[in-house]
Amino acid sequence: MQSIVEQDLGTPARSSAKTVTLNIDGQEVSVPEGTSVMRAAALLGSKIPKLCATDQLEAFGSCRLCLVQIEGVKGLPASCTTPVAEGMKVTTQNKQLADVRRGVMELYISDHPLDCLTCPANGHCELQDMAGVVGLREVRYGYEGANHLVAEKDESNPYFTFDPSKCIVCSRCVRACDEQQGTLALTIQDRGFDSKVSPSQNVSFMDSECVSCGACVQACPTATLSEKSLIDKGQAEHSVTTTCAYCGVGCSFRAEMKGEEVVRMVPNKDGHANHGHSCVKGRFAIGYATHSDRITKPMIRGKITDPWKEVSWEEAIAYAASELKRIQEKYGRDSIGGITSSRCTNEETYLVQKLVRAGFGNNNVDTCARVCHSPTGYGLKNTLGESAGTQSFDSVMKADVIFVIGANPTDGHPVFASQMKRRLRQGAGLIVADPRRIDLVRTPHIAANQHLKLRPGTNVALINSLAHVVVTEGLVKEEFVRERCEIDSFNRWRDFVAQEKNSPETMEAVTGVPAADVRAAARLYATAKNGAIYYGLGVTEHSQGSTMVMGIANLAMATGNIGREGVGVNPLRGQNNVQGSCDMGSFPHEFPGYRHVSDDGVRKLFEGEWGVGLQNEPGLRIPNMFEAALDGDFKGLYIEGEDIAQSDPNTQHVTAALTSMECIIVQDLFLNESAKFAHVFLPGSSFLEKDGTFTNAERRISRVRKVMKPKAGYADWEITQLLSNAVGYPMTYTHPSEIMDEIARLTPTFTGVSFERLDELGSIQWPCNAGHPEGTPTMHIGEFVRGKGRFLLTEYVPTHEKVNARFPLILTTGRILSQYNVGAQTRRTENNVWHDEDRLEIHPHDAEERGIAEGDWVGIASRAGDTVLRARVTERVQPGVVYTTFHFPESGANVITTDNSDWATNCPEYKVTAVQATRVSQPSEWQKRFREFTVAQENFVKRANADAAK
């Protein structure tokens, strides 16, 4: 069922330079060529009755309600499938049309339950509406005879119900699954009276290929497919437009509300990133915001072995501030710091880095990007001049060849993947470089031209060999390079990649990818009219992460694939606001806008605004904070929304560092893994309780709007402000919009951004300033941000993490669709039905060698530690490679990852860990200790609750 506030114009919009003028019911209207008569009428305000048509899907012409009369055209054509023509004269209402429409509705209603008053769609049902619109007064066929009224409900999906007794077989759900989602899980089985919607081969939704995106539910004009929350709560009475807090697509949603309770989340058709589509997480997995695990009262304690004590906000803030001041007095100015996360809005992140710089007096501030896309920032800044991707998501619709490197978009960026799949189904070529056979390699109507199944840790060897082909086979776009790039750096790079050591034939022994496949892929990408590269953490989370990003930029520049739509270097930033947290300067070396702290001019600007002197030396990155803590130099930490004890590598190293600190302040929703080591817990807010902005992977800044009051009483930005005032640095903001105004004053790429402008435009892609008043969808048009593009030499340097007889396998990690990162949100929703534990994917050959069968407990040991997971035996991984996810803290995925990291940014090398796998029968020692520690910490919270209740 569609949103309660959106109008449906019947068929999709068309864009054309040519306009067509026609006459509908005596009125003239001009529309782009290709527009349907139905949509043209709707734009005039004239609603032609419809049931199978919706403006999110291509016209189908099956319901026969939308028939019209067109002068000079025989019969009564369907207005949804009839394109406008110049001078066309259309009649949408007359007696003949009314009789036909009434007849159609009689047929529908003769086989439909008449329980409108108790139906969840009551008041918002398109079938009900059409019955009213056509003036249906009787059903002359009666209700005896064969019908579908006793068809059984399918309630297998945790979020929606399929009630076939109400189905009018309009096929909207089938088409939504095909066109919008691209999974093609639904079909219409049988013919005529026996026609019915069938998930896969007539199985339940849960047993089918359905990925629970909800597109079918949204498309359904009746209650056949209904959200369970809607059935339970009834229709919403208002809606608020906000932005999803999960992945880096940044889908826009209408939160449909009853008072302060969310009834359902409906993707916003006008969402610039998602165009009315969503995934299972954004649409359905919001229950964590009201989960019973939420902690809503501040707590403090002296030691982590002490029970928590619930206190007032005043006491908690005063205690936190006094501890931070005490620590600085004892250990020095640089002994404390802060960490932000993607859960923070831009405004919240900005305030934390301001508190650290102006309040703490140092630059010890870092963010979640450290462990994911920090190499993107480094690599793209040094080659192209800006620390961000170059395109909009929509650009993919103009790509002729799509090259996906180290990313799994159908799991990590599902809504963008749906758009990418649409382009691939139109015929674009596809190259995938990944050690695993990700779903995109072979999916309905899509098959990769090349799957380069490289060994983990050999990305740079691969990109160099691809570049070798481009350079030695005359595939360089010489004119582009001459005009747009530094010729000296290009010549140096060309001589470097042309060396025999970088040839596909020589590198085959390193990467494991056949030379012929590399040559074919290089030619396909380089000769495409538009070649676009999309990459993810399979590029960045390596010891040569930054080097590989530079290699990608080199390849894109050499082939002229920058500076227009359909091309580009597109980092698929994993989180809702990781781009924003970087933009806001939550980095030890950079102010907002990616300007170094040593830059005197920039620093004076901030000193002038903030009224305090600022340090000109880089501060500690997150891994450096751990080292400094173990050295006894770093003792206090303020963490907002990040769970370093679960997400950072080498867990035992991290927890040793946390244990050595004297005051850890965690601001979060739940008792997460880091909070178990904390001394102050400040209850934070979910995205439903926030006002602010997020910035997605396209540099798109979108509004986050509060739909309910913060459960703990303060917004996250207010808590940071309270802490700042308590440590002695005054902050007096009254609304997040004031924070954005300050950001805009100080950051050249954000000059034109304000809450007002965002409301006006819907979203803004930075840079947004005098030169680009409505933002910048495509970067580097005509000129790179740094002027000329720079080529950098990318020598392949093998990782230190070597396999040997003791650790003969390589472990790599990744995400899955239904769970999200450390799982703090999604584990507290029904999404657990799809993935309730992290499993170890192991190739059948490796499994057989070790006597491991599906579901067996497997001990995985590395140089850092060991843990135990259950096995999933699959050919998705290649022999010698194993894979797991990291969504459950008890699985200890990061107990085995190491401290190896990218040379430039310290981004952890999560994708390459040498391990051994052995069949076991009990949890690891770490897991046993973890369980005991967790139980003890959870009991401390329960005791605090009980003591407070007395």
Added chain:
Amino acid sequence: MANDIGNFFRSQPDREDAIAGISNHIKSYWTRRMRDKLFAQIKEDSSPLDELPREAILRLMAKPGGIGGNEPT
């Protein structure tokens, strides 16, 4: 870590560019304490530094203060 930085810049055709790149990177991203710790190890001759990053650090030690930007040369 300094050796890993050196491994990236080693491929620069000009040795002086490579040395400048390494020292610039360390100036831009390492805290003063981290740099001082490395300087101390070099003075004690206890650091397992490769030749190229060693040369870069020695030059950094010879300069008074001075922080660079964040671009490799």
